[in-house]
Amino acid sequence: MKARAKTAAVETPAEPVGTLQEVRDEFIAEWGAIGSAWGINRTMAQIHALLLVSPALTTDEVMEELKISRGNANTNLRDLVGWGLVRSVVRKGERKEYFEAEKDVWKIFGTIVRERRRREISPAVRALENCAAKSEQLRGPDAAAFHTMINQLAEFVRLADSVTERLASASQGAVMPWALRLLK
Amino acid sequence: MKARAKTAAVETPAEPVGTLQEVRDEFIAEWGAIGSAWGINRTMAQIHALLLVSPALTTDEVMEELKISRGNANTNLRDLVGWGLVRSVVRKGERKEYFEAEKDVWKIFGTIVRERRRREISPAVRALENCAAKSEQLRGPDAAAFHTMINQLAEFVRLADSVTERLASASQGAVMPWALRLLK
DNA sequence: CTGTAATTTCAGAATATTCTGAAAATCAAG
DNA sequence: CTTGATTTTCAGAATATTCTGAAATTACAG
Incomplete structure (x- = not known):
C-alpha cells in the first residue's frame, strides 16, 4: 500500500x-x-x-x-x-x-492546440466571415461602422487561426527558438 | 426602427x-x-x-x-x-x-491574454511548481518517474506563462512581424 | 452456439452555473 | 434632510452540465 x-x-x-x-x-x-x-x-x-x-x-x-x-x-x-x-x-x-x-509534453501541446483549433477557432472564423460578408451588402453610416468592426475581428481571428495551425504542427525544435526569440 | x-x-x-x-x-x-x-x-x-x-x-x-x-x-x-x-x-x-x-482588436487581445494569464496560467504554474518541489523530496523508482513528468509539465507551463506575458504587453506592431515570420 | 467478461449506453439523479426580480443600498439634486 | 433616480445585491428559480448505476450490447474463449 x-x-x-x-x-x-x-x-x-x-x-x-x-x-x-x-x-x-x-x-x-x-x-x-x-x-x-x-x-x-x-x-x-x-x-x-x-x-x-x-x-x-x-x-x-x-x-x-x-x-x-x-x-x-x-x-x-x-x-x-x-x-x-x-x-x-x-x-x-x-x-x-x-x-x-501520451507523455511527450510537446506532443500533448500540439494535440490540444490542433483539436481546439479544429473545434473552436475554425468554426469561429467561418461564422465571422459569414457576418462580414453579409455586412458588406449593407449601406448607411451605421452599417459602415458595423462592417469595419466585424472585418477587424474577422481578420484578427483569421490570423490567430493561421498561427495556431502552425504551432500545432511544429515540433519542439521548431517552436523553442521562436519562443526564445520572443522572450528576447 | x-x-x-x-x-x-x-x-x-x-x-x-x-x-x-x-x-x-x-x-x-x-x-x-x-x-x-x-x-x-x-x-x-x-x-x-x-x-x-x-x-x-x-x-x-x-x-x-x-x-x-x-x-x-x-x-x-x-x-x-x-x-x-x-x-x-x-x-x-x-x-x-x-x-x-474598447474597440481596438489588438488591445482587446492583449487584455484577454493578460487577464487569463493572471487568473489561470500563473496559478497553474505555482501549483505545478509546488508539486515539483514536493516530488523532489521523494525517493524510489516510482517517485523518479513521477518527478520527471511533473518537471516537464512545470517547465512547459512556465514557458507558456512567459510567452503569454510577452504577447499580452506587445503592441500590434511588435506582434505582427513575429506572427508573419512564423507563417513563413 | 453458450457463458462470461468487458464495454457501451442512457434515463434519471445530483451538481453546478446562470438568471430573475424585487428589496436594499447608494447617490445627487433640491 | 427628503425625494426620486440609479445601482447593487442576493435568495430562490430556471437551466445546463456532469455523474451514477444498471440494463443492453458486444466480443471472445471454450
Whole structure:
C-alpha cells in the first residue's frame, strides 16, 4: 500500500512533504482544476493527469483511483482517446483494454492546440466571415461602422487561426527558438 | 426602427442578406457562442459583442437589446469592466452610467491574454511548481518517474506563462512581424 | 452456439452555473 | 434632510452540465 522508500521511516528529520500517493493526488486535483478553467471537463482532466503519472491502466483501475462510476470513466476515457491524448492498448492474452497517455509534453501541446483549433477557432472564423460578408451588402453610416468592426475581428481571428495551425504542427525544435526569440 | 438605407427598398434585386439589425443579432449570438467555448459566460460575451458594435449604452439599453434582467446586465457589465474590456463613462448633466467597449482588436487581445494569464496560467504554474518541489523530496523508482513528468509539465507551463506575458504587453506592431515570420 | 467478461449506453439523479426580480443600498439634486 | 433616480445585491428559480448505476450490447474463449 505505502509507496515509500524503505529507508524513509528511519531518517527524514525535516517536515514531511507528503507521500508519493499524496503528491500524486494533489497533482491530479490541480490538473483537474486547470483543465476546467480552460473549458475541459474536470473529470476528463483528472483522468488525463492520472494517466500522465501512471503506467497503462484499465477502466476499473481508473474508477478505483478516482472513485468514479463506470459510465463516467468509460465516457471520459473515450473522449480522451477522441482527442488523441490517450491511446488504448491491448495486451496479448488479456481481454481487458488498457489506457495509456501520451507523455511527450510537446506532443500533448500540439494535440490540444490542433483539436481546439479544429473545434473552436475554425468554426469561429467561418461564422465571422459569414457576418462580414453579409455586412458588406449593407449601406448607411451605421452599417459602415458595423462592417469595419466585424472585418477587424474577422481578420484578427483569421490570423490567430493561421498561427495556431502552425504551432500545432511544429515540433519542439521548431517552436523553442521562436519562443526564445520572443522572450528576447 | 428599420436601419436600412433609403434606396434599398427600390433596388436590391438579389436575395436579401438581412437587415443591419439581423446581422448584428447574428454576430451577437455568434460571439456569445465563441465566448462560451472559451470558458467565458455566454451573456458576458453577448454584452461585449453588443457594445463592440454599438455606441456607449446604458444598463437599460443593454437589458432591452438582449432581453435580460437588470441583475444579469449589471453583474456582467461589472465583470466586463473588471476585465478591462469595457469602461463606464458619465456624461455631464446625466445621472445614468454609460458603458463603452474598447474597440481596438489588438488591445482587446492583449487584455484577454493578460487577464487569463493572471487568473489561470500563473496559478497553474505555482501549483505545478509546488508539486515539483514536493516530488523532489521523494525517493524510489516510482517517485523518479513521477518527478520527471511533473518537471516537464512545470517547465512547459512556465514557458507558456512567459510567452503569454510577452504577447499580452506587445503592441500590434511588435506582434505582427513575429506572427508573419512564423507563417513563413 | 453458450457463458462470461468487458464495454457501451442512457434515463434519471445530483451538481453546478446562470438568471430573475424585487428589496436594499447608494447617490445627487433640491 | 427628503425625494426620486440609479445601482447593487442576493435568495430562490430556471437551466445546463456532469455523474451514477444498471440494463443492453458486444466480443471472445471454450
